[in-house]
Amino acid sequence: MTQERGVSIVLPTYNRASELRRAVESALLQTAAPESYELIVVDNNSPDDTRGVVERLMAEYSREIRYVREAQQGVSYARNAGIAVATAPILAFFDDDVCVAPNWVETILQAFAESRALDCLGGRVLPEWVAPPPSWLTPAHWAPLALQDFGDEPIVISSENARGLISANLACRRSVFERVGGFSPSFQRVKDGIGSLEDDEWMRRFWKAGGRAMYLPDLVAYTAVPSDRLTRAYHRRWHSGHGRFYARLHAEEMERSSLGTFLGVPAHLYRALATGAVAWIVAASRGHRDQAFAHEVKLRFIRGFLRQRFAERLFS
Numbered sequence: 001m002t003q004e005r006g007v008s009i010v011l012p013t014y015n016r017a018s019e020l021r022r023a024v025e026s027a028l029l030q031t032a033a034p035e036s037y038e039l040i041v042v043d044n045n046s047p048d049d050t051r052g053v054v055e056r057l058m059a060e061y062s063r064e065i066r067y068v069r070e071a072q073q074g075v076s077y078a079r080n081a082g083i084a085v086a087t088a089p090i091l092a093f094f095d096d097d098v099c100v101a102p103n104w105v106e107t108i109l110q111a112f113a114e115s116r117a118l119d120c121l122g123g124r125v126l127p128e129w130v131a132p133p134p135s136w137l138t139p140a141h142w143a144p145l146a147l148q149d150f151g152d153e154p155i156v157i158s159s160e161n162a163r164g165l166i167s168a169n170l171a172c173r174r175s176v177f178e179r180v181g182g183f184s185p186s187f188q189r190v191k192d193g194i195g196s197l198e199d200d201e202w203m204r205r206f207w208k209a210g211g212r213a214m215y216l217p218d219l220v221a222y223t224a225v226p227s228d229r230l231t232r233a234y235h236r237r238w239h240s241g242h243g244r245f246y247a248r249l250h251a252e253e254m255e256r257s258s259l260g261t262f263l264g265v266p267a268h269l270y271r272a273l274a275t276g277a278v279a280w281i282v283a284a285s286r287g288h289r290d291q292a293f294a295h296e297v298k299l300r301f302i303r304g305f306l307r308q309r310f311a312e313r314l315f316s
Helices: 017-028 050-061 075-085 104-114 174-180 198-208 232-249 267-285 289-315
Strands: 007-013 037-043 065-069 090-093 098-100 120-129 155-157 170-173 213-225
Touching: 007 017, 007 075, 007 104, 017 037, 017 050, 017 098, 017 104, 037 050, 037 075, 050 065, 065 075, 075 090, 090 104, 090 174, 104 120, 104 170, 104 213, 170 174, 174 198, 232 289, 267 289
Parallel strands: 007 037, 007 090, 037 065, 120 213
Antiparallel strands: 090 170, 098 213, 120 170, 155 213
8 A cells, every 4th residue: 555645845945056965865864654755856046066966866866856946036936836846735844954854754744643733833953063153153143044942842833922933944734825825035035145034924924824833842953054154244144134124024013113103114113223222332342242243233133124114215
């Protein structure tokens, strides 16, 4: 009797041929039966040898690895292309710079089998440091690295306990995408862009639709953190980009302000800009470099937000 395929893994990739083998092999070398899942590699118009890497892996492993090329640039387009061709009732996602644990598929299948009310599942994305992280790079600064760890206990996530899950380690029932829709290109990462909000924007629609998710600490993925992401320059750029995307998002909690708006910007952000600047100056003057940098990246987020809103106002 042929086992029914339970999971379609969607792996979007752009221009990472040198790292792709590691990611693909982690999905192939699973404790779950090979017949219980499929792997779809979505090449997002890569100029490198991505297709050749996938074809060599197909021949080497004698397994069904489906290659899809998505010419529209952007990770949301790539994920949506994978969703469109997937055949299983559960869709699982991870990224091309990520490796999933050997029991990843098995954990996903078991979690959804145990709870029919569960719509979505996320887990840990833990770092593999290529070099010792600097002193300032604490878990409070993990967002720019696409890392995630909410602790050792499962957490139920819903509109009452809204907590974001990231698509570097995510699984959802197909029916959720039929109800909520796919990932939005308006908030996506394009090529090597950073600070995007495609996961956050999708989760907000998920919550509004009454979705029920769970953070499961046993669902583990790992990502190698390259040396350029251990620099203050990278984090400055990420927070600036994040601010621009948040300005486009018009998130309710950001737009709400008892002081109203000025030039299209919630007034509380001007106050945060002023108080943050003072805190940054004080910390820097006292030689507290790590504390000063924590204030600085918040200021860069606000600056990115302001620049985006001012540009919208200027060209509207």
